[in-house]
Amino acid sequence: MTTRADDVALYLKRRARWSPFEIAFWIFAFATIWLFPGKYLILKDTAILALFALSLDLILGYAGIISLGQAAFFGLAGYFSGLVAKYGFINEPVIALLCAGVIAAALGFVTSFLVLRGSDLTRLMVTLGVSLMLGELANRYSNITGGADGLQGVEIAPIFGLYRFDLFGHNGYVYCLIVLFVCFIIARRIIYSPFGLSLRSIKGNNLRAAAIGIPVKWRLVSIYTVSAGFAGIAGALLTQTTAFCSLDVFSLERSADLLLVLIIGGTGYLYGGLIGAVIYKFLQDWIANLTPQYWQFWIGLVLVVIVLIGRARMSAWIGAVRAFFNRLGARLMPRLPALGGAGSEGH
Amino acid sequence: MPILQTIGLEKRFGGILAAQNVNLAVEPGARHALIGPNGAGKTTVINLLTGVLRPTGGRIEFEGRDITGLLPHQRVRLGMARTFQINQLFLDLTPLESIGLVVSERLGAGANWWRLVGTKAAVTDEIVEIAERFHLADVMHERTAILPYGKQRLLEIALAFACRPRLLLLDEPAAGVPEAERHELLATVAALPKDVTVLLIEHDMDLVFSFAERISVLVNGALFVDGAPDEVARDPRVKAVYLGEELDA
Numbered sequence: 283m284t285t286r287a288d289d290v291a292l293y294l295k296r297r298a299r300w301s302p303f304e305i306a307f308w309i310f311a312f313a314t315i316w317l318f319p320g321k322y323l324i325l326k327d328t329a330i331l332a333l334f335a336l337s338l339d340l341i342l343g344y345a346g347i348i349s350l351g352q353a354a355f356f357g358l359a360g361y362f363s364g365l366v367a368k369y370g371f372i373n374e375p376v377i378a379l380l381c382a383g384v385i386a387a388a389l390g391f392v393t394s395f396l397v398l399r400g401s402d403l404t405r406l407m408v409t410l411g412v413s414l415m416l417g418e419l420a421n422r423y424s425n426i427t428g429g430a431d432g433l434q435g436v437e438i439a440p441i442f443g444l445y446r447f448d449l450f451g452h453n454g455y456v457y458c459l460i461v462l463f464v465c466f467i468i469a470r471r472i473i474y475s476p477f478g479l480s481l482r483s484i485k486g487n488n489l490r491a492a493a494i495g496i497p498v499k500w501r502l503v504s505i506y507t508v509s510a511g512f513a514g515i516a517g518a519l520l521t522q523t524t525a526f527c528s529l530d531v532f533s534l535e536r537s538a539d540l541l542l543v544l545i546i547g548g549t550g551y552l553y554g555g556l557i558g559a560v561i562y563k564f565l566q567d568w569i570a571n572l573t574p575q576y577w578q579f580w581i582g583l584v585l586v587v588i589v590l591i592g593r594a595r596m597s598a599w600i601g602a603v604r605a606f607f608n609r610l611g612a613r614l615m616p617r618l619p620a621l622g623g624a625g626s627e628g629h
Numbered sequence: 630m631p632i633l634q635t636i637g638l639e640k641r642f643g644g645i646l647a648a649q650n651v652n653l654a655v656e657p658g659a660r661h662a663l664i665g666p667n668g669a670g671k672t673t674v675i676n677l678l679t680g681v682l683r684p685t686g687g688r689i690e691f692e693g694r695d696i697t698g699l700l701p702h703q704r705v706r707l708g709m710a711r712t713f714q715i716n717q718l719f720l721d722l723t724p725l726e727s728i729g730l731v732v733s734e735r736l737g738a739g740a741n742w743w744r745l746v747g748t749k750a751a752v753t754d755e756i757v758e759i760a761e762r763f764h765l766a767d768v769m770h771e772r773t774a775i776l777p778y779g780k781q782r783l784l785e786i787a788l789a790f791a792c793r794p795r796l797l798l799l800d801e802p803a804a805g806v807p808e809a810e811r812h813e814l815l816a817t818v819a820a821l822p823k824d825v826t827v828l829l830i831e832h833d834m835d836l837v838f839s840f841a842e843r844i845s846v847l848v849n850g851a852l853f854v855d856g857a858p859d860e861v862a863r864d865p866r867v868k869a870v871y872l873g874e875e876l877d878a
Binding site for chain 1: 679681700701702705706710711713717718719720721722725726727729730731733734735738739740741742743744745746748750753754756757761766769770788789791792
């Protein structure tokens with residue numbers, strides 16, 4: 283009995299252990315700082331998109347809430363961080379970033395009650411509606427937001443008063459990557475906690491989740507709020523690293539791109555948004571270099587092909603890559619058992 | 630005082646009365662069965678008791694407390710858990726994760742987003758205890774979706790049991806279980822601890838008469854007969870209802 287309890291405890295702990303795939307992923311992510319010094323701008327955009335996609339994965343992949351309105355939080359926090367910097371309310375970028383996240387989370391909390399109701403289609407419409415309204419408000423109050431010209435004259439102070447946002451984007455990229463990593467760790471912690479497990483159960487079967495005593499509504503409100511906060515941090519990063527904010531932070535395209543990213547990368551294993559963002563950004567970059575005018579045609583084609591191949595097959599490929607790294611890791615570090623047998627994550 | 634009592638419970642779906650004037654009393658520690666022909670409203674009653682449906686009339690009391698207006702998860706916290714006639718499981722989770730989920734939820738850790746699952750000894754010990762009681766220890770690490778049906782049925786009950794209810798509502802626990810796996814399931818149900826009151830909704834008369842100490846018969850949404858098994862078995866009206874059904878079938 284006790285050995286079995288130990289067995290269970292070990293299994294549960296191992297479930298949340300960093301696998302070799304994950305370690306390799308992050309080592310490579312941080313290595314890009316030295317490996318690709320000429321690519322900081324696109325890398326930085328990728329990191330921001332990855333964080334933004336992570337925010338959607340938290341609600342879509344773990345709680346089953348589909349949204350076309352993550353741009354609402356992205357945009358609100360983007361303008362917030364631009365305005366506080368422009369008028370000098372909060373000069374320190376990291377504090378401004380946290381405040382922007384809190385503001386976006388507050389909006390997420392308020393709008394979550396609209397999202398709780400109804401089916402997927404209702405949710406798509408409600409979330410889309412919220413971001414459209416915010417976008418139009420930003421347009422209407424152009425005296426504050428700069429309207430169609432965008433928010434001009436934003437000056438971002440050095441991070442902690444030490445690291446200036448340089449012209450090459452080095453510090454900006456490192457900043458975004460660190461923020462992404464910190465947010466990722468928080469997200470990872472959340473999904474391996476009892477709270478995260480209860481979210482997965484709600485996604486799996488909300489009738490039963492309620493029947494075992496889970497307050498389904500509050501759990502969904504919580505994760506939606508957290509997700510909005512993450513989306514907001516992504517939006518604030520964009521404003522801070524570009525010292526500019528325009529109406530397109532609220533655009534439908536921004537939310538729709540996010541769904542594309544998650545379709546490419548897969549949902550429900552946290553890395554989908556990250557891998558999807560890398561593929562999406564570099565594909566976009568590569569195609570745009572080949573055919574600057576018609577790059578969206580090729581993106582569209584890739585999307586159709588991906589859907590035809592099927593998400594299941596794609597995630598199987600990604601799963602194979604992870605398994606490879608895990609085997610490799612198991613060989614290199616025999617004392618660290620691979621997670622291959624867990625089988626419960628992903629897909 | 631009955632652990633569960635309904636007073637004039639009624640549920641109307643448009644023009645149809647699915648439950649009318651149901652006055653049911655379940656005594657603490659009882660092995661109580663609710664039976665009735667197809668369409669008698671058994672599942673409606675259990676959905677009313679657990680809060681999945683809102684009654685259009687009457688009251689429900691649990692341990693003397695009016696729970697008519699409470700949400701399903703609030704009733705679970707008071708000590709009332711149910712199983713479903715059609716399995717409602719978390720197919721992507723393993724039995725270990727599913728049971729662990731219920732246990733940590735009950736111990737109040739469900740909203741904790743920082744601690745990792747399984748770092749508390751109280752939780753892991755209880756997971757093991759429940760998995761063994763329900764013969765799930767061997768399949769703890771398998772995905773629920775690939776378990777044999779009989780094991781899924783056991784997990785269905787295990788999840789409700791893990792809520793540590795004082796009242797357990799079993800909705801046709803043996804439904805659809807193949808003969809080979811049936812014995813394990815029935816033995817497990819029979820071995821449920823005596824301090825857990827069980828209200829069994831069942832079609833299978835062998836199970837009802839071997840298990841129940843008291844039987845309530847529901848016909849057309851109303852309580853028809855209520856009594857000890859031998860009284861109910863002898864009751865000519867019950868025979869008529871069941872024979873009638875068999876003749877129709």
